[in-house]
Amino acid sequence: xxxxxxxxxxxxxxxxxxxxxxxxxxxxxxxxxxxxxxxxxxxxxxxxxxxxxxxxxxxxxxxxxxx
Amino acid sequence: xxxxxxxxxxxxxxxxxxxxxxxxxxxxxxxxxxxxxxxxxxxxxxxxxxxxxxxxxxxxxxxxxxxxxxxxxxxxxxxxxxxxxxxxxxxxxxxxxxxxxxxxxxxxxxxxxxxxxxxxxxxxxxxxxxxxxxxxxxxxxxxxxxxxxxxxxxxx
Numbered sequence: 001x002x003x004x005x006x007x008x009x010x011x012x013x014x015x016x017x018x019x020x021x022x023x024x025x026x027x028x029x030x031x032x033x034x035x036x037x038x039x040x041x042x043x044x045x046x047x048x049x050x051x052x053x054x055x056x057x058x059x060x061x062x063x064x065x066x067x
Numbered sequence: 068x069x070x071x072x073x074x075x076x077x078x079x080x081x082x083x084x085x086x087x088x089x090x091x092x093x094x095x096x097x098x099x100x101x102x103x104x105x106x107x108x109x110x111x112x113x114x115x116x117x118x119x120x121x122x123x124x125x126x127x128x129x130x131x132x133x134x135x136x137x138x139x140x141x142x143x144x145x146x147x148x149x150x151x152x153x154x155x156x157x158x159x160x161x162x163x164x165x166x167x168x169x170x171x172x173x174x175x176x177x178x179x180x181x182x183x184x185x186x187x188x189x190x191x192x193x194x195x196x197x198x199x200x201x202x203x204x205x206x207x208x209x210x211x212x213x214x215x216x217x218x219x220x221x222x223x
Contacts, residue, residue: 005169007203028196033204045204048196050211050219 006035006042016042027051079157079222083150095185105149106185110165110208111141115177119193126180126188135171135203142167144181148213158218165208172201179208181219192220 003010021032028050035043081087085094085103097103109126113119117130128139145163152158165179175198181191199206211217 005203007171023197025197030197030199041202043204044200044202045206046199046201047205047207047209048199049209050194050196 004035004043006037008037008042011037011042076152076155076157079155080150080152082222083157083159083220095187097185105146106183108144108146108161108191109141109182109184109188110144110161111139111180111182112137112167112172112176112206113178113180115175115198117178119178119180121193123180123190123193125190126182126184132172132174132176134173135169137167137170137172140184141179143184153215156215156221156223158213158215158221160210160213160219162210162213164210167201167206169203170201170206171203172199172206175200194219 002013004013016035016037019034023030028048031047033045034041111126112132113130114132131139142165144161144165147162150157150159177198178193178195180193183189183191210219215221
């Protein structure tokens with residue numbers, strides 16, 4: 001399966017146990033992947049997928065201020 | 068037909084393109100005044116105890132994460148798609164995910180600052196997420212769909 005970067009250097013992927021955690025809240029989806037070598041955590045990835053957020057400048061408010 | 072008060076949609080887009088200047092401001096050269104190049108933007112991560120927000124004016128290393136394979140200042144933001152408009156909204160989104168590869172970030176972090184590294188590291192926006200740590204792994208921020216409803220930065 002190839003080598004993967006870990007806290008112990010590059011290790012053959014097939015030697016590692018994988019744990020995947022999925023979380024969702026109002027802001028984002030998060031996928032955490034943890035890889036263990038004989039029970040020891042040797043790699044932890046995080047993948048955040050942002051949901052749309054209030055990052056807008058409201059034109060109406062600006063227009064009101066200029067009126 | 069009546070006139071109606073509004074901020075012009077084209078103006079919102081032109082703000083993102085720096086095509087207006089209402090006051091004097093010093094900017095770094097963009098190579099040409101008649102055909103300027105786009106600025107470069109970067110993304111830096113900040114620990115959960117930081118205080119970034121609307122008052123943030125520029126990149127600072129204070130409360131920035133540190134760890135193996137993380138370079139202070141963060142990573143370059145891929146910007147292959149210029150701002151555009153749809154309806155009355157102008158919007159822009161980085162054209163690729165923001166990726167920090169093979170990093171170890173042991174102190175919990177929960178924010179990314181997008182800033183203009185060409186223009187004196189001026190702040191653009193702060194985006195928060197659930198507190199994270201990464202161990203010898205990759206942290207990826209996937210960008211939303213670049214449209215009027217979902218884009219990372221929208222001027223509505």
